[in-house]
Amino acid sequence: MKKISSMLLIVVMLFLTACGGGSKGSSGSDDGPIKLGALFPLTGDLALLGEESYRGAELAVEEINANGGINGREVELVKGDAVDPDAAQAEANRLINQENIQSIVGSYSSGIAFAASEVAERNGALYWELGAVADNVTDREYQSILRTNPPASMFSVVHINFIKDVVAAELGKDLSDIKVAIAHEDSSYGTTIADEAEKLAEAEGINVVSIQPYSSTSNDLTSVILNIKKADPDVLIVVSYINDAILISRQMKELNVEVPVFIGSGGGHTMTDFADAVGENSEHILNVDFPQYEINKDATPGMEEFLAAYEEKFGSEPRSGHSLANYMGMKVVLEIIEEADGELDPEKLREVAMNYKVEKNTTATGWGVEFDEVSGQNKLSEPYITQWIDGELITVYPEEVAIEKPKITK
Known part of the structure; x- marks a missing residue:
């Protein structure tokens, strides 16, 4: 009987070790890819600009991976198709609780951002908004959300x-x-x-x-x-x-x-x-x-490189400025993760973000970066x-x- 119990104990320990190892690898171990959730409306009525927004984030990730990733680790976007607020909640839950992801970027639509960030708040994850503009996304003063783009x-x-x-x-x-x-x-x-x-x-x-x-x-x-x-x-x-x-x-x-x-x-x-x-x-x-493409390039350094990368990958010029805004925002996310030495702990990343500063007219959008400590809103982004x-x-x-x-x- 003792022998059977010991065998069962070993099996349980092996199972828990396997589960723990998988979770660590997907959320930030030092030997696997850095996985980030990417929550956008990729099908349905909002797909046109949802897909355009995702393209910008994707290009920023490809750029950093081509330069060796973060501490030698590739960054991987795990997509979630958020066609509406209900789907956004479901997909955010899946990314956090099944894919073991601690940081999610999104989302173009304010309704999607509002719903998904609620899930992030309840689960202790970090939600990075790169494109939705409704003020109520950041007015809730959650510690779980950071927004790079300007509010409505x-x-x-x-x-x-x-x-x-x-x-x-x-x-x-x-x-x-x-x-x-x-x-x-x-x-x-x-x-x-x-x-x-x-x-x-x-x-x-x-x-x-x-x-x-x-x-x-x-x-x-x-x-x-x-x-x-x-x-x-x-x-x-x-x-x-x-x-x-x-x-x-x-x-x-x-x-x-x-x-x-x-x-x-x-x-x-x-x-x-x-x-x-x-x-x-x-x-x-x-x-x-958001910034568009016929603009003073001296005030938007990096835009020319973005345009070249976009046309090479997608075979056309960008369809709107949403891809550019998401590209710039995603670069901010990646630089903050890099400053955190690749750690994905939400509290650690927010702490780094609060000390992260970029002057205006030094990014591809022309925006600067300074996050408000209470709301998480970038105070140096503006529409033109x-x-x-x-x-x-x-x-x-x-x-x-x-x-x-x-x-x-x-």
């Missing part, structure tokens, strides 16, 4: 600063005489930007004459367009994904609605698919978004304004990254 409220700051710095003078009007309308899709992304823009405009004495929320899945926005026409604004701020951005532009044309200054807010208006779909209707549309000019998306604001002046028609 910063988009609104740029909207209002642009109206103050450029639009008022170009239109020959005082700020108090400028009328602003806002149309936005009604998720947290669109609502956050719209609410913040309204608040900032009111503080500056700018008159917001109409706010039009709508569903991004709508196939008819006639009522929204007609309400904008009735308000007769000088400036229209629109927050859209790709399909609703195209629909608004087409229906404004059909209903003969013209606004002197049209400013998009990320999402669809910076994509080449938008310009291809609406043709000349895209001309002179402005957009507040681009404009469709002769079929090209040109950076026009702020001055340090602009290559042309914005074209405002009265």
